[in-house]
Amino acid sequence: MTDFPSPDELFARPFFFVGIGGSGMLPLAQILKGRGAKVAGSDRSFDQGRTPEKFAALERQGFELHPQDGSGVTSGDQVVVASAAIEDTVPEIGRANEFRCLRLTRAELNSILFNTSGAGLAVAGTSGKSTVTGMLGWILEATGRAPTIMNGAVMKNFVSPERPFASAVVGSQSLYVSEVDESDGSIALYRPAVGVLLNVSLDHKSMEELRQLFGDYLSRSRISVINADDEEALALLPHAKEVITFGIDQEKAQIGIVPGSIAEGPTRQAALVVDRHEGSQHALTLNMPGQHNLSNALAAIAGAAAAGVPVAASVEALARFEGLARRFDIVGTNHSAITVIDDFGHNPEKCAATLRTLRAHPGRVLAFFQPHGYGPLRQMGAELAQTFADELSDDDRLLMCDPVYFGGTVDRSEGSERIIRLVEDAGGRAEYIPSRKAVEDRLVNLARPGDRIVVMGARDDTLSEFARRLFERLP
Numbered sequence: 001m002t003d004f005p006s007p008d009e010l011f012a013r014p015f016f017f018v019g020i021g022g023s024g025m026l027p028l029a030q031i032l033k034g035r036g037a038k039v040a041g042s043d044r045s046f047d048q049g050r051t052p053e054k055f056a057a058l059e060r061q062g063f064e065l066h067p068q069d070g071s072g073v074t075s076g077d078q079v080v081v082a083s084a085a086i087e088d089t090v091p092e093i094g095r096a097n098e099f100r101c102l103r104l105t106r107a108e109l110n111s112i113l114f115n116t117s118g119a120g121l122a123v124a125g126t127s128g129k130s131t132v133t134g135m136l137g138w139i140l141e142a143t144g145r146a147p148t149i150m151n152g153a154v155m156k157n158f159v160s161p162e163r164p165f166a167s168a169v170v171g172s173q174s175l176y177v178s179e180v181d182e183s184d185g186s187i188a189l190y191r192p193a194v195g196v197l198l199n200v201s202l203d204h205k206s207m208e209e210l211r212q213l214f215g216d217y218l219s220r221s222r223i224s225v226i227n228a229d230d231e232e233a234l235a236l237l238p239h240a241k242e243v244i245t246f247g248i249d250q251e252k253a254q255i256g257i258v259p260g261s262i263a264e265g266p267t268r269q270a271a272l273v274v275d276r277h278e279g280s281q282h283a284l285t286l287n288m289p290g291q292h293n294l295s296n297a298l299a300a301i302a303g304a305a306a307a308g309v310p311v312a313a314s315v316e317a318l319a320r321f322e323g324l325a326r327r328f329d330i331v332g333t334n335h336s337a338i339t340v341i342d343d344f345g346h347n348p349e350k351c352a353a354t355l356r357t358l359r360a361h362p363g364r365v366l367a368f369f370q371p372h373g374y375g376p377l378r379q380m381g382a383e384l385a386q387t388f389a390d391e392l393s394d395d396d397r398l399l400m401c402d403p404v405y406f407g408g409t410v411d412r413s414e415g416s417e418r419i420i421r422l423v424e425d426a427g428g429r430a431e432y433i434p435s436r437k438a439v440e441d442r443l444v445n446l447a448r449p450g451d452r453i454v455v456m457g458a459r460d461d462t463l464s465e466f467a468r469r470l471f472e473r474l475p
Contacts, residue, residue: 013037018068021041025041027149030170120191128199132299135300136299140309193223221241247295253276254275256298257298267289269293348386367388368401372458389427401439
């Protein structure tokens with residue numbers, strides 16, 4: 001961008017967010033407002049009356065909300081923040097072009113905040129970013145470091161009546177913790193003091209592109225924190241300057257687990273964390289199930305160690321970590337012992353981790369999956385289908401509706417029907433039901449005592465409402 005203002009000049013200007021309620025936009029809007037900037041925005045979901053409690057909370061916090069008709073963009077002084085993929089037909093973009101407003105993508109704005117902080121701690125990888133960002137942010141907060149945290153999910157430890165959608169924490173400017181995204185290539189914008197790499201697996205880009213992006217990310221990080229259990233991540237270790245490794249299975253990992261010490265239940269787990277650098281052991285209790293979450297905890301402990309927090313203090317803080325909304329979020333268990341779980345699983349690795357956690361304990365699994373777009377379904381549909389076929393047993397069931405669609409010109413010729421056929425061809429039991437209301441009715445009729453119903457999908461906050469309503473209707 002030419003004639004780009006300095007950070008001080010930039011943050012003195014008014015901001016307008018297109019899609020202010022989105023999981024990537026909302027925390028940035030909260031951080032800017034917390035630092036004294038004037039922030040307004042619009043959102044298609046606001047106009048459509050979706051998730052009204054979220055927008056009511058934003059208005060109570062002093063955000064100006066406008067219809068998505070361009071009326072909120074009124075001056076060339078405004079900085080307009082919008083998705084890189086947003087179309088010029090959106091009225092705010094037309095107005096921004098008329099006024100010659102400075103335009104920033106979400107990632108550009110976040111990278112400016114990140115790179116101008118005292119130290120930026122980045123969390124990267126195909127899966128687990130939001131959870132590890134929440135864990136790492138909580139460790140730093142609990143140990144008195146007062147971090148600013150930018151997350152894509154609501155962190156339960158920071159929720160209050162005034163801030164029910166706490167996907168950001170406005171702390172000091174000396175520490176900035178953020179997940180960073182490889183799916184749009186924007187990970188290249190960040191210069192981390194600490195760069196965490198959780199895993200490298202197929203999602204929005206090819207493996208060749210991912211290896212390049214993540215390798216370059218490690219080379220820019222002062223200290224790299226790498227998952228030694230992930231073969232692809234470990235292979236990128238030569239790109240790093242200084243390294244801390246973590247892992248459950250890799251015995252050479254600097255932050256690891258004492259073999260045989262894991263005790264896992266349906267909703268929580270415990271293990272002995274070993275700091276092989278010091279030779280010390282620490283008893284960890286984690287109020288989240290699943291080996292992937294134990295790995296996430298090790299990532300946060302190692303990331304905090306890179307920032308100077310002792311392992312013992314991190315382990316103590318994680319015992320009080322309450323988790324994230326929509327990350328294996330248990331809506332409830334009714335009198336028939338039917339449990340409903342709200343989960344963000346949307347790519348093969350995330351879905352597999354959730355299903356493995358469920359399969360580790362008794363009870364049939366009824367999995368409802370709403371794809372988060374037609375494009376991602378084309379990119380990873382075959383891998384998703386294989387994941388469901390592999391991870392669900394003969395008695396389990398997969399239900400899919402049409403992908404989430406909020407408008408635009410995306411090609412919708414290939415949808416969920418193809419995935420259902422692929423799952424069935426691989427031996428799984430699956431049903432395609434186009435409408436979500438019909439899926440709800442079907443699940444209510446299918447459910448029997450002891451079942452676990454998991455609602456999976458991304459980019460649609462109303463999935464949480466769906467999960468709550470489904471739970472209320474269960475027999």
